Each structure stands twice: as structure tokens, then as C-alpha cells.
Amino acid sequence: MAPPPDLLTQLRDSARERRLSRPRGPDLAAVEDLSGPGGIPLRRYRPGGEALPLLVFLHGGGFVFCDLDTHDRTCRRIAAACDLDVLAVDYRLAPEHPHPAALDDAVAVLEWARPAAVAGDSAGGFLAAAACLALRDAGGPLPGLQALICPNTDLTLGRPSITEKGTGHGLDADILAFFVASYLPDPAARAAASPLHAPDLAGLPPALVVTAEHDALRDEGEDYARRLAAAGVPVRRRREAGLPHGFIQGMDLTDPAAAAAHDRVFADLRDLVPRH
Numbered sequence: 001m002a003p004p005p006d007l008l009t010q011l012r013d014s015a016r017e018r019r020l021s022r023p024r025g026p027d028l029a030a031v032e033d034l035s036g037p038g039g040i041p042l043r044r045y046r047p048g049g050e051a052l053p054l055l056v057f058l059h060g061g062g063f064v065f066c067d068l069d070t071h072d073r074t075c076r077r078i079a080a081a082c083d084l085d086v087l088a089v090d091y092r093l094a095p096e097h098p099h100p101a102a103l104d105d106a107v108a109v110l111e112w113a114r115p116a117a118v119a120g121d122s123a124g125g126f127l128a129a130a131a132c133l134a135l136r137d138a139g140g141p142l143p144g145l146q147a148l149i150c151p152n153t154d155l156t157l158g159r160p161s162i163t164e165k166g167t168g169h170g171l172d173a174d175i176l177a178f179f180v181a182s183y184l185p186d187p188a189a190r191a192a193a194s195p196l197h198a199p200d201l202a203g204l205p206p207a208l209v210v211t212a213e214h215d216a217l218r219d220e221g222e223d224y225a226r227r228l229a230a231a232g233v234p235v236r237r238r239r240e241a242g243l244p245h246g247f248i249q250g251m252d253l254t255d256p257a258a259a260a261a262h263d264r265v266f267a268d269l270r271d272l273v274p275r276h
Contacts, residue, residue: 007178008095011065019069022250025076033068037108041090043068045079053116053273054085056143058106058131060122060150060246062179063094071121074249078119081266084273087113091127095182099193102183106131110143117145117273118205121248122217123179125151129195129224136203144274147208149265150245151221154197155180155190159219166216171245173216196224201231208268209237210261215245236268 029048036042046052055078059071068090079086091105106127110118120128125148132146157176166173184190191197209225211218218239225237240247240261248265251258 008064008182011062015061015065015067015070018250019072022073022253025073026080028076028079031076036089037112038105040105040109041068042109043072043075043088043090045075045086045088047079047083047085049083052083052085053275054087054113055082055117055119055147055269055273056109056113056115057086057088058091058118058120058124058127059088060120060124060249061093062175063102063123063126063183064179065093071249074121077262078266078269081263082269082273084117084269087115095185098182099184099189102127103130103134107134110135111140114141115143116275117147117269118143119145119147119149119269120151121149122246123152123183125149125221126153126155126195129153130193132204133195133198133201142205144205145208145272146205147210147265147269147272148221148224149210149248150212150215150217151209151224152176152217153195153224154220155184155194156187156197159217159223161219162216164216165214165218169214169216169244171216176216196220196227201228201233204228204231204233206234206272207236208272209235210265210268211237211239212243212245212247213239213241214243217245236272238264240264 030046059066075086092101118128211221229235247258252262
């Protein structure tokens with residue numbers, strides 16, 4: 001399915017407009033744009049202090065939109081609240097660069113940076129989980145934590161919440177189908193590319209998995225957390241009651257419940273990211 005150019009343009013323009021309408025986020029000791037392996041654009045956030053743990057952050061956006069600027073406030077807030085250096089990744093977007101381009105970029109940055117943790121929201125959660133699987137299978141160094149916030153883990157979109165929550169909650173089933181078709185056009189290849197359908201999840205990093213009650217992706221995130229735990233991976237998981245997909249992106253500005261959920265995520269990261 002070829003994505004409609006006008007829909008792509010609308011999504012990308014709307015994301016930029018939302019970014020411009022929000023406050024920038026906390027000032028930090030240093031924010032630096034740099035070039036990573038293969039020229040991948042990166043942005044490093046330093047709250048100050050010596051030898052802070054590094055968290056690599058992979059933004060959401062359905063694999064087709066968002067960038068370093070749209071998630072700048074989120075990364076600033078994580079760095080400041082959690083006392084972490086944060087490295088945001090401007091991975092290649094579909095449909096111009098379909099699977100596995102974004103995953104290859106995520107793996108390359110993790111191999112290069114060797115962070116204490118990797119985190120991602122939505123499609124970024126997919127990339128964080130899939131990159132950990134790829135690194136495990138290759139015998140490479142693994143981060144000490146994978147933090148998955150409202151993650152996509154099943155490109156087949158086969159979980160019940162896709163239907164139950166796929167209309168009227170901000171992330172509809174039809175737009176999810178558009179995202180997946182843009183990222184991986186061949187339906188026959190989607191299960192094999194999905195972390196939820198990996199045959200073996202043993203040996204992966206400890207996980208934080210946060211889902212939202214009114215998210216079409218809720219069930220695949222929770223099913224992935226259960227499969228990780230069954231494989232012997234330490235997992236902390238939580239469903240945020242009453243919240244929709246994408247609550248981590250700016251909802252704290254308008255919704256006290258979302259702001260409290262942000263604080264819980266920050267507390268989790270402070271507790272779980274390895275400090276040695």
C-alpha cells in the first residue's frame with residue numbers, strides 16, 4: 001500500500017506545530033547535536049555531573065514522522081528528572097526508508113554508544129525491543145535496561161485492544177495499519193519482524209514496560225511483558241489507568257493524571273537504570 005503523500009505531509013507538519021506550541025523543557029548543562037555511526041544524526045542531553053549513565057532514546061511516530069525536535073522536551077525532562085545523559089536518535093523514517101533501515105540505525109547506535117539503557121515510546125519502543133533482540137542474537141553488548149513506553153511489539157496488529165481501543169482514543173486502527181504498511185509493506189514478513197513473535201526472549205535486558213488503558217497497542221505491550229517474564233527476564237510493568245497512547249508526549253501540560261504518570265516513569269528510570 002503506497003501511503004498517501006498528503007497524509008504523510010499532514011502528520012509531519014502537525015508534529016512540528018505541536019513541538020513549537022509547547023514549552024522547551026528544562027535548561028540543561030549542555031545539549032549538543034552530533035553525528036553518530038554512518039552519519040546518523042544524534043542529540044546528546046547532559047544535565048551536568050560527572051560520568052552519568054547514558055540512556056539512548058528512540059522516538060515514536062509510527063515509523064513515519066517525528067524527529068529530534070518533536071521529542072526534545074521529553075528528552076530534556078528525562079535527563080533532568082532522572083539525572084541521566086540522554087542520546088536521542090534521528091533514525092531513518094519510512095516510507096522513504098522501510099524496514100530494516102530504522103532498526104539498523106538503532107542497532108548501530110547501541111553498538112557504538114554502549115549505553116546503560118535504551119528507551120522508546122510507541123514505534124520507538126518497537127525499535128528498542130527489536131534492537132535488543134538483534135544485539136542478543138549477534139552476541140553484542142546489551143544495555144542494562146530496555147524501557148518500553150506504550151510500545152508497538154506486533155506488526156500483525158493482532159491483539160484484542162486494536163479493536164477494543166482502535167476508535168475514538170487518539171490512535172485508530174486504520175492509522176496503525178497505515179504506519180505498519182509504510183514501515184514493512186510485505187504482510188507476510190511482519191510476524192517475523194515483530195518482537196512479540198520472537199521464538200525465544202531469554203537473555204534479554206531487564207525491562208520496564210508501561211502501557212495505557214485506552215491505547216490500541218496496550219495488549220501487545222502487556223503480552224510482551226508477560227513473555228519476557230516467562231523467559232526469565234526481570235520485568236517491571238504497569239498499566240496507566242485512564243490514559244491514551246502517547247501520554248508521555250506533552251500530556252503532562254494539560255492532564256494531572258498524565259503528569260503523575262510521567263513522574264512514575266521518571267521514578268522507574270531513576271530506580272532501574274544501572275548506575276555502575
